[in-house]
Amino acid sequence: MNDFFEKIKELQDESIRSKHEQLVNGVINAINEKIVKKGDKLPSINKMVSEIGFARKTIVKAYEDLKNRGIVESKNFKGYYVANVNTKSQLKVALLLFAFQSFHEDFYNTFRKSLGKNYQIDIFFHHNNAAIFKNILETINGKYGMYVIAPIPSKESAVLIEQFPSEKTLIVDRFIDMPSEYSYISQEFELSTYHKLEEMHSRILKYDKVVLFYRDDSDYPVGIKKGFNKFIKDYNIKGSVQKTYKQGSIKLNTLYFFISDSNLWQVLKDCKDLNFKVGKDIGILTHNDADFKEIIFDGITTISADFKQMALEAASFVKHRTTVHKIIPFNIKRIDSL
Structure with missing residues (x-):
């Protein structure tokens, strides 16, 4: 097994790789160069610790990684064996x-x-x-x-x-x-929503009312609604939570806060039909960013994780x-x- 250990030690100077990656690649290189072949038993965890100097958990992690790729298999109480010499397994x-x-x-x-x-x-x-x-x-x-x-x-x-x-x-x-x-x-949705609304407080005050569209029977995070309700209460802002936007119901001087992009498209269509200017006649705020929101209507404001x-x-x-x-x-x- 001397050649096997030498093959692994060759990679120990590769500081850009973690010890786990060094060990995985060392075993793969040993297989590729036919130092070990299918069916061969690999060194035990204790032997690897003694020869390589890595922690037990690092060696176990590497062997398990190789197992998950189908390159190595473990047999109860007998150790680890080369199961597949196709080292390109993902x-x-x-x-x-x-x-x-x-x-x-x-x-x-x-x-x-x-x-x-x-x-x-x-x-x-x-x-x-x-x-x-x-x-x-x-x-x-x-x-x-x-x-x-x-x-x-x-x-x-x-x-x-x-x-x-x-x-x-x-x-x-x-x-x-x-x-x-x-x-x-x-x-995290509740405090994050609340604090971002606080940051936009001066702009939100431009509008007579703020409406959040939120459905309890959807996958919408409940923290968004909680953060919104806390914000309008703490800052004494007229606001409400509605299930969905009804096409044609758009109101001047209202800020619309959407979680679902399907509702967003409906209000934007109404803006176009009525010649309303977004950011002046009405406001639009959405949750979750997307590339198209950077383009349409000169850009749609978003609150979003990266x-x-x-x-x-x-x-x-x-x-x-x-x-x-x-x-x-x-x-x-x-x-x-x-």
């Missing part, structure tokens, strides 16, 4: 999102690009349906090397996700209360598996539609 990642909306598309494209060609990403959507969410989790459990999950915020969802190993699981998008060993890169940043950090977790607990802050973009 680590499989299960990505479970709400739906393929524009901001989810931004997340997916950035996530995929950041991971690169050594990862196979299978994407699933639950559409805020608890039965579909449960069925997908039961179907994918144990079949992927990593799991990136946008959960339905509920205790039932937390119980389901706890069936997945914490070191392979990342919660994204919506925050959910999980044991501390589980990682998350999520949004989903590209979220995706980059999610990809980093998949690559390095370092525990992370992070809330992505909201940003205000393009203020002129207020």
